[in-house]
Amino acid sequence: xxxxxxxxxxxxxxxxxxxxxxxxxxxxxxxxxxxxxxxxxxxxxxxxxxxxxxxxxxxxxxxxxxxxxxxxxxxxxxxxxxxxxxxxxxxxxxxxxxxxxxxxxxxxxxxxxxxxxxxxxxxxxxxxxxxxxxxxxxxxxxxxxxxxxxxxxxxxxxxxxxxxxxxxxxxxxxxxxxxxxxxxxxxxxxxxxxxxxxxxxxxxxxxxxxxxxxxxxxxxxxxxxxxxxxxxxxxxxxxxxxxxxxxxxxxxxxxxxxxxxxxxxxxxxxxxxxxxxxxxxxxxxxxxxxxxxxxxxxxxxxxxxxxxxxxxxxxxxxxxxxxxxxxxxxxxxxxxxxxxxxxxxxxxxxxxxxxxxxxxxxxxxxxxxxxxxxxxxxxxxxxxxxxxxxxxxxxxxxxxxxxxxxxxxxxxxxxxxxxxxxxxxxxxxxxxxxxxxxxxxxxxxxxxxxxxxxxxxxxxxxxxxxxxxxxxxxxxxxxxxxxxxxxxxxxxxxxxxxxxxxxxxxxxxxxxxxxxxxxxxxxxxxxxxxxxxxxxxxxxxxxxxxxxxxxxxxxxxxxxxxxxxxxxxxxxxxxxxxxxxxxxxxxxxxxxxxxxxxxxxxxxxxxxxxxxxxxxxxxxxxxxxxxxxxxxxxxxxxxxxxxxxxxxxxxxxxxxxxxxxxxxxxxxxxxxxxxxxxxxxxx
Numbered sequence: 114x115x116x117x118x119x120x121x122x123x124x125x126x127x128x129x130x131x132x133x134x135x136x137x138x139x140x141x142x143x144x145x146x147x148x149x150x151x152x153x154x155x156x157x158x159x160x161x162x163x164x165x166x167x168x169x170x171x172x173x174x175x176x177x178x179x180x181x182x183x184x185x186x187x188x189x190x191x192x193x194x195x196x197x198x199x200x201x202x203x204x205x206x207x208x209x210x211x212x213x214x215x216x217x218x219x220x221x222x223x224x225x226x227x228x229x230x231x232x233x234x235x236x237x238x239x240x241x242x243x244x245x246x247x248x249x250x251x252x253x254x255x256x257x258x259x260x261x262x263x264x265x266x267x268x269x270x271x272x273x274x275x276x277x278x279x280x281x282x283x284x285x286x287x288x289x290x291x292x293x294x295x296x297x298x299x300x301x302x303x304x305x306x307x308x309x310x311x312x313x314x315x316x317x318x319x320x321x322x323x324x325x326x327x328x329x330x331x332x333x334x335x336x337x338x339x340x341x342x343x344x345x346x347x348x349x350x351x352x353x354x355x356x357x358x359x360x361x362x363x364x365x366x367x368x369x370x371x372x373x374x375x376x377x378x379x380x381x382x383x384x385x386x387x388x389x390x391x392x393x394x395x396x397x398x399x400x401x402x403x404x405x406x407x408x409x410x411x412x413x414x415x416x417x418x419x420x421x422x423x424x425x426x427x428x429x430x431x432x433x434x435x436x437x438x439x440x441x442x443x444x445x446x447x448x449x450x451x452x453x454x455x456x457x458x459x460x461x462x463x464x465x466x467x468x469x470x471x472x473x474x475x476x477x478x479x480x481x482x483x484x485x486x487x488x489x490x491x492x493x494x495x496x497x498x499x500x501x502x503x504x505x506x507x508x509x510x511x512x513x514x515x516x517x518x519x520x521x522x523x524x525x526x527x528x529x530x531x532x533x534x535x536x537x538x539x540x541x542x543x544x545x546x547x548x549x550x551x552x553x554x555x556x557x558x559x560x561x562x563x564x565x566x567x568x569x570x571x572x573x574x575x576x577x578x579x580x581x582x583x584x585x586x587x588x589x590x591x592x593x594x595x596x597x598x599x600x601x602x603x604x605x606x607x608x609x610x611x612x613x614x615x616x617x618x619x620x621x622x623x624x625x626x627x628x629x630x631x632x633x634x635x636x637x638x639x640x641x642x643x644x645x646x647x648x649x650x651x652x653x654x655x656x657x658x659x660x661x662x663x664x665x666x667x668x669x670x671x672x673x674x675x676x677x678x679x680x681x682x683x684x685x686x687x688x689x690x691x692x693x694x695x696x697x698x699x700x701x702x703x704x705x706x707x708x709x710x711x712x713x714x715x716x717x718x719x720x721x722x723x724x725x726x727x728x729x730x731x732x733x734x735x736x737x738x739x740x741x742x743x744x745x746x747x748x749x750x751x752x753x754x755x756x757x758x759x760x761x762x763x764x765x766x767x768x769x770x771x772x773x774x775x776x777x778x779x780x781x782x783x784x785x786x787x788x789x790x791x792x793x794x795x796x
Contacts, residue, residue, distance in 0.1 A: 129507050136503035137444055140496035144440035147492020156491040158289055159403060164476045164485065165293075166404040171332040175352045177423055178416040179383045181205060182390035183358045190359070197221060197358075197389070199229035203236040205361035205387065210242045212373075212380040216310040218245040220283055220388030220395075220412050223269045224262035230269070237278040243313030245281035245306050246270060253284050253299060281309035285414055291398040292414055294486055295325050307419040310384055321427045326484040328414070329421045329428065330400050351409065353416045354379050358387065384419050388412035428484030440493060443471060447497040451504035464501075468494050546663025551608035551675055552620035552703060553656050553683035554593065556584065556627050558601040559649025559691070567646050576638060576648075577601060583630045584651075591623035596674050603627070604683075606675050609662040617657070621699070621707040624653045625732045628696045654686030655699035657706055682727070685720040689793060693718075694777040695731050704730035713741045714748040716778055717790040726790035731774060740765065744775075751782060752789045759783065 147153040183197050191198050202221070209217060223230075223246070237244060248270065249258045258266070270280050280303045284296045296305055303309065308320040333352040356379055367373050389395055389410060396408040421427075446467055453463075471493040475485045558580060565573045581598055588595050588605040592613070596604040605623070607616040631651025638648050658679030666672050686698045693715065704712045713736055715729040733741065744765055750758035759782055766775040781791040 133503045133507045137448070137500050140447070140499040140503070141440055141444050143499065144443050144489055144493040144496030145436060147489045147495070148487050150492075153491050153495060154289070157489060158291075158293075160472070160475070160490050161293070161486055161488075162291075162400050162403045164479050165327070165330065165400045168476070168480050169330055169332050169401075171334055172352060173334045174354070175331075175416075175420050176354055176379070177384060178353045178419050179379050179385050180351070180353050180355045180390075180412055180416060181209070181358050181361070181385060181387045182355055182410070182412065183388075184390050185392050187357065187359055188391075196225070196227075199223075199227050199233040201358065201362055202387070203229065203233045204364055205358050206233075206236050206240065206244070208361040208364065208367050209380055209385055209387075210240050212377045213382060214242050214380050214385040215382050216243045216245070216314040216384050218281065218306045218310045218384070218386045218415065220247050220306065220386060220415060222247050222249055222258065222262070222266060222283075224249075224258055224266040226265065234269070234272055237273055238276040240277045242277065243310070244278040245309035245313065246273065246278050247283040247306065248280035248303055249283055250302070253282075253302060277313070279303070279309065279313075281306040283411070283415070285397065285411060287397070291400065291402060292328065293400045294327050295418065297325055298323055305418065306386075306415050307384075307422060310419065311422055314384070316423075319422050319425065321422055321425075324427050326428045326430055327486040328400065328417055329424075329426045330417055331420075351413055351416075352420075353413065355390070384416075386412050386416055386419075388415075426482075429482055430484050431478075431488055436489065440489065440496065443493040443497050444500045447500035448504050451501045468497060471497065546661045546665065546676070548659055549609040549612075549662045549675075550658065551606045551660050551662065551679065552616055552706075553654075553658070553660070553675070553679050554588070554603075554605045554620060554624050554627065555654045555680070555683040555687045556603045556624075556631075557652050557687050558631065559652060560647075561601040561649065564646045564648065572645075579637075580631075580634050583634055584627055587623055587626045587630050591619045591626070593620065593623055594673075597672070602687075604680070606660070606662075609660075609675070615708075617703070617706040618708050620655065621703070621709055621732065624655045624697050624699065625734075627651060627653050650696055652687050652690040652695075653697040654683045654688070654690070655697070655703045656683040656686055657700065657703040658682065682720065682723070685722065685793075686727070686729075689718065689720060689729075692777070692793060693729070694773040697732050699730045699732070701728035701730060710738070711736075714745045715774065716748055716751070716782060717785075717788070718781075719786070719790050719792045721793045726788055740769075748778075751785065755782075755785070755789075 143150065143153065148157045183201075188197070191201065202219075206217065217240075223233075237246070248266065250263050251258055251260050273279065282296070282302045282305050284302070284305065285292045286294050286296045288294075298304075304312070304320070308322075311317065311320050331352060356376070360376060361367065367376070390412065391410070395411045397411045397414050398408055399414065402408055450463055450467065472490050475488050475490045478488065479485045561577075561580075568576075580601060581603065584603045585595055588603070591607075593605040593607050594609065596606055598604075607613075607620040607623075613619075628651050635648045635650070638645055656679055658677070660675040660677035660679045662673075662675045664673050665676070682700065686700060690696060690698050695715070698715070699707075699712070709732070711732050711734040712730040713733045715731045717726045717728050719726045743761070747758050747761035747765065750761065759779070762775070762779045762782055766772065766779050769775055785791055
């Protein structure tokens, strides 16, 4: 099957093959670098956020890290818009130091002078607990700090040299609008805040040196935190305990043993982060934001980094070689699938399975602790589609050429509708048939055999080909099936292999048009050479009935045809035209189904070789409607009052002296059997 598909692609031509190769290269690059393309990159990140949120661990809380925060209400109470009063911070540091915190991290930039700076510096210099103090620079944090602020910050931090306080970077990676991965490590920057805190607490081996992979966010089942004024629990969405910094504002209050003992468990032996929890400042979009809409403070992201280090939860990176192998496999899979040339529903499970695999693989890897940030999922799926489309379109281009050839070849022997169906479904060429109700047309050219003996064989062939060409076109124009040629006779039918509601009308109009084409042929031959013998008229028989329709013959020669009594009846109706002095004659079964009003009743006959009589109808579009009605009444009257019927028929014939068919009807109406039918000679 693959070899067959490959042959089809090869036959598409060199230009198409080059285009297919370029599309396969495009599919490969899109699959590999989809994170870096605007549209697909956005989709990749959305899918990453979805799997990170879906597969995230749920915990009741994590009390290894405590966040001491100031809020909008804190600033309002102290008459400040921003920043936090540094004497309040100094008091908090003193209290936290006394309570035995493991390490303290301050996520506040001291980049502008305040009156309380000396007090704060003195406290920082005296701290027994290691303190990581926020640092930022214009080169890597352009949105957070100006150059003059950086100069003051550096001067402030220089004064802390020799103490337990040292700088720590508070830079977070917000590429693509969300903090999904650890900040990039720069040699000229101090380590990130959490790493400094762990190092100073003697946990250097846990800091995941150089790690820049995904941040492991978790869901929370935590339901409470401590209120600043009442000391009671209040609702929270953070995994980590959160205390209001105003709890530490009054040193005298903390000297009360009961209050100090209430707060101490949240500080003692903990990693303490100090920073803001403000409504419109330092809020961070995380991996979860696009799912749950939450934007936590930046302080909480630093807490998540600390917890990830403490758990040793560095996500395993994926080698670029693995990614290249994956996307190459994607393109190969798409190409082979396209070359299989599977049809209809059979290819759908294969398509769905592969695309689901490409999208589901990142979920599987993520659940196994693999860092899937940057791992393509949408890209391989789209790349697969492009590669599959490129190969199938190349095969179709080749197939279109083959199809046109096949249609042209089959169209010389079969109607276009049959040819098209066989091309789509080659299995139709299997031997066999089925019983169908069809509309049959049988035509013959009067006197052609006699004429063929009077002219050269070359002229006979020329005239016959021209005649059959004209009649065949009439049948095909009316969507009929050309059954066969028998000398100058044409056999056609409607109603198989595809049945249409208007088959009867098409067949009736084709029968009349066949006679007209025969008359045009007679005029054409007469104009061609006056010395040629005169061509007779074309006679047509039309009948509706059952026949067995299908492919008959043998393995080496198959003919699509119809077999049955309806075919014989149509042939006898055609032959009866000579006696009836008509050109086109239809049975009642045919005429009544056509929906046309041009029929006139022409009596009843017993056809040669048949026992049952047939009611006859002739198409006569130029015969007056009133006369058709009168004729129908007269013919019907033959069954009850033959004398009156003959009188009326003679009157109609006299009114139409040039109508040979009416005259013949009058003559044979004098010689009817007991069933009111005229028995054709040879019965």
